[in-house]
Amino acid sequence: MKISQALAIAASFILLPFLMIQPPSGTYARTVATASETFKFELFGGEKVKFGVKAVAGPISVSSTTQGAAVRIALVAPGGNQVVAQSTGNGQPISATVAKGQEGVWLIEVGESSNSNTIGRQVASGLITVTSTTGDKSVMDNLQAAATAKQNSASLAASKSQMLAAATQARQSLIAKENQEQKAKHDALRTQALQKYRQMAKVSANTVAPGFTAKIGANGQTTITANNPQQASTSSNSGGNASGTTTPASGGAKPGIKSLDRASGDPGTPVLITGHDFTNAQGEVHFIINPGMDVSSPIEPGTWSDTQIMAYVPDASAIQAFDGQMYVKTSGGKSDMMPFHFDPALDTQTIAAKLSICGLPKVADFPMGGCWVGDDNLTFYGQHQAGLWSGSRDDDQYNSVPALKNGWVVDTVNFQKTSDSNGSADAYVSESHEGTSNLFVKIHWWNTPAFGSVSYTLTMTIKGPKGVAYQ
Secondary structure (H helix, E strand, O other): OOHHHHHHHHHHHHHHHHHHHOOOOOOOOOOEEEEEEEEEEEEEEOOOEEEEEEEOOEEEEEEEEEEEOOEEEEEEOOOOOOEEEEOOOOOOOEEEEEOOOOOEEEEEEEEEOOOOOOEOOEEEEEEEEEEEEEEOHHHHHHHHHHHHHHHHHOOOOOOHHHHHHHHHHHHHHHHHHHHHHHHHHHHHHHHHHHHHHHHHHHHHHOOOOOOEEEEEOOOOOEEEEEOOOOOOOOEOOOOOEOOOOOOOOOOOOOOEEEEEOOOEEOOOOEEEEEEEOOOOOOOEEEEEEEOOEEEEOOEOOOOEOOOEEEEEOOOOOOOOOEEEEEEEEEOOEEOOOEEEEEOOOEEEEEEOOOEEEOOOOOOOOOOEEEEEEOOOOOOEEEEEEOOOOOOEEEEEEEOOOOOOOOOOEEEEEEEEEEEOHHHOEEEEEEEOOOOOOOOOEEEEEEEOOOOOEEEEEEEEEEEEEOOOOOO
């Protein structure tokens, strides 16, 4: 063999792949034929499965063999909006004719005939066989190139900045709601405690000594006046004191606590204290809220009397829950201790989810997406887009890390779906552990061919003792 012939043969092998990828115009002869393709499917509750097939003008038919729940099979023309034929759920074959102008990617869509209410669990499986007219490689190449260009130019329904803004707004709204709920709770408890105080003050006023008259003001304050002012002095609750008796001599008896209207509370919770010998001169109420932490508490104005006091659990931070005690202190001394469980002031924080596994497409024909943290270092993004011919399903997993500590728990998993291609893809939280120290979150997603896409944002809101580290 001559050297020139050997070089020619070698050159033909080197150039052949390029000639196959970019053939000269008109080098393909039209080759129309009928071909069958078989697809295996697994259908999960609440999801759809789609397959893409290339077809030119001519007949197209779909048959199936299924196990499990009844399924509905639809044949969808290019564009994804026109259902040309569909089964009735009993496995009967369906068929249609591909007309001129309808050549391209036809979709076979498999879904449940009726809602099984088994989200995320397999409900059916089987085989789908599609018989269609195929051929003219140049037509198919042009269709595939157009579809690829569509995929490359398509953008998410929400941009990164829009997704970040939505996640930030949701986080701020949640924190504002938590603060409003805490304030409303304390306001309601205060109203209830004042009502109890005034009712008890009325009982006390009805049992005053002979020769005295008791009057209760609108604010619950009690004024006791001698019927004969020349023989007795008047005792009133000026300066925020309510009285059921006259002021005792300096020193007086040791105060005693009979009961508390609650045995636990967090900072700002009202506590109605009932007892004796508190005197008319306001003293102090103390709560022991941690080892070595004896804190004087605020008193509701106008609610200190000889038999009852309305105090508030004092504020404190950087401590955890504690089985403590409380007592009353007057000029007569300290009362005996009463048990009281201190619930710390709670703090709400938003933390970034930590990616453990980002689900990947099972078949890669132009898929795109992934999982990444945003510019705020708090918001995690997930995006999963199918390819032209195949869809996928998988799970994104977050926070396979040590659990929260020191009384912190997961308050809310802030999941927001930002796009779902009009039902051709979806994502949802399939596992989370609100109310516990377990941070693990699993996001299940699925998409269908012709670039079905779903995207979402994820942050975690945790709640725990204010000023205490959560890990």
